[in-house]
Amino acid sequence: MTIIIDGKKVAQDLRGEIAAEVRRRAAAGGVTPGLAVILVGDDPASRVYVRGKQNACREVGFLSREHRLPAETGEAHLLGLIRELNADPAIHGILVQLPLPAQIRTETVIEAIDPVKDVDGFHPVNIGRLFAGQPGPRPCTPAGIVELLDRYAIGIEGKEAVIVGRSNIVGKPLALMLLARHATVTMCHTRTRDLAGVTRRAEILVAAAGRPEMIGADMVAEGAAVIDVGVNRMSDGKLKGDVAFAEVSARASYITPVPGGVGPMTIAMLMRNTLEAAYRK
Numbered sequence: 272m273t274i275i276i277d278g279k280k281v282a283q284d285l286r287g288e289i290a291a292e293v294r295r296r297a298a299a300g301g302v303t304p305g306l307a308v309i310l311v312g313d314d315p316a317s318r319v320y321v322r323g324k325q326n327a328c329r330e331v332g333f334l335s336r337e338h339r340l341p342a343e344t345g346e347a348h349l350l351g352l353i354r355e356l357n358a359d360p361a362i363h364g365i366l367v368q369l370p371l372p373a374q375i376r377t378e379t380v381i382e383a384i385d386p387v388k389d390v391d392g393f394h395p396v397n398i399g400r401l402f403a404g405q406p407g408p409r410p411c412t413p414a415g416i417v418e419l420l421d422r423y424a425i426g427i428e429g430k431e432a433v434i435v436g437r438s439n440i441v442g443k444p445l446a447l448m449l450l451a452r453h454a455t456v457t458m459c460h461t462r463t464r465d466l467a468g469v470t471r472r473a474e475i476l477v478a479a480a481g482r483p484e485m486i487g488a489d490m491v492a493e494g495a496a497v498i499d500v501g502v503n504r505m506s507d508g509k510l511k512g513d514v515a516f517a518e519v520s521a522r523a524s525y526i527t528p529v530p531g532g533v534g535p536m537t538i539a540m541l542m543r544n545t546l547e548a549a550y551r552k
Contacts (some may be wrong), residue, residue: 276527281422282535289542293332304549305334306364312342317368327538338351348536350383357385364390364545390544406433408544413445415536425496428453435459438478478513488518496525500533
């Protein structure tokens with residue numbers, strides 16, 4: 272029997288735990304965690320993501336500040352705002368919503384954020400800490416994947432894990448996180464020869480290539496745990512993952528749906544990173 276991993280429920284539970292911790296700390300005279308979100312431009316998808324982060328902040332009892340800047344904002348202006356937020360003691364986490372307009376260099380902006388306040392986990396210092404096995408904020412989506420595996424008691428140690436997708440946001444950091452948990456990790460991509468032959472070895476298969484339903488049943492081992500990171504909006508407006516859910520769920524032991532699987536975990540892990548940044552200070 273295949274178990275469908277309910278990321279929405281796990282994220283809700285996690286937000287409840289964070290809210291309880293905030294109340295406990297507040298009763299003891301602790302600080303209120305503060306998150307600043309910067310949105311440059313008016314991208315519809317980015318507006319939805321920012322709204323979700325604001326709602327999550329209210330739910331868990333965080334201070335939330337939103338900075339909306341016009342699409343023509345220059346890089347120097349954005350860097351000046353980040354410097355102000357770096358120095359603001361009420362703000363413990365800074366998130367710049369991506370993508371940014373073409374006139375602003377994403378790498379420069381990420382590097383300008385104080386690594387202690389980098390709750391996205393993208394700063395080179397924090398990626399270096401992840402590589403070295405040192406504590407620090409972890410990128411939210413891969414951290415959410417590991418959290419789902421743990422909450423469903425899906426063992427990682429000693430397992431053969433295959434990741435399809437090599438992005439800096441998901442694939443690469445997830446590989447390091449699974450290695451740290453003693454999995455044997457193979458990273459694939461769309462140019463991997465005999466991709467199906469590699470994915471069929473996986474006991475834990477993560478699809479994060481951004482191609483709708485590219486993982487079919489013939490690419491999945493019987494009993495594998497399948498984590499679908501893909502969010503692909505089709506011409507009819509519906510969302511599809513990177514996994515052909517109906518056919519793969521007949522072979523998998525565990526599988527995440529799209530939507531309602533990995534997606535809700537990303538914001539929940541952002542809340543956890545902000546909580547940890549506040550109390551680390």
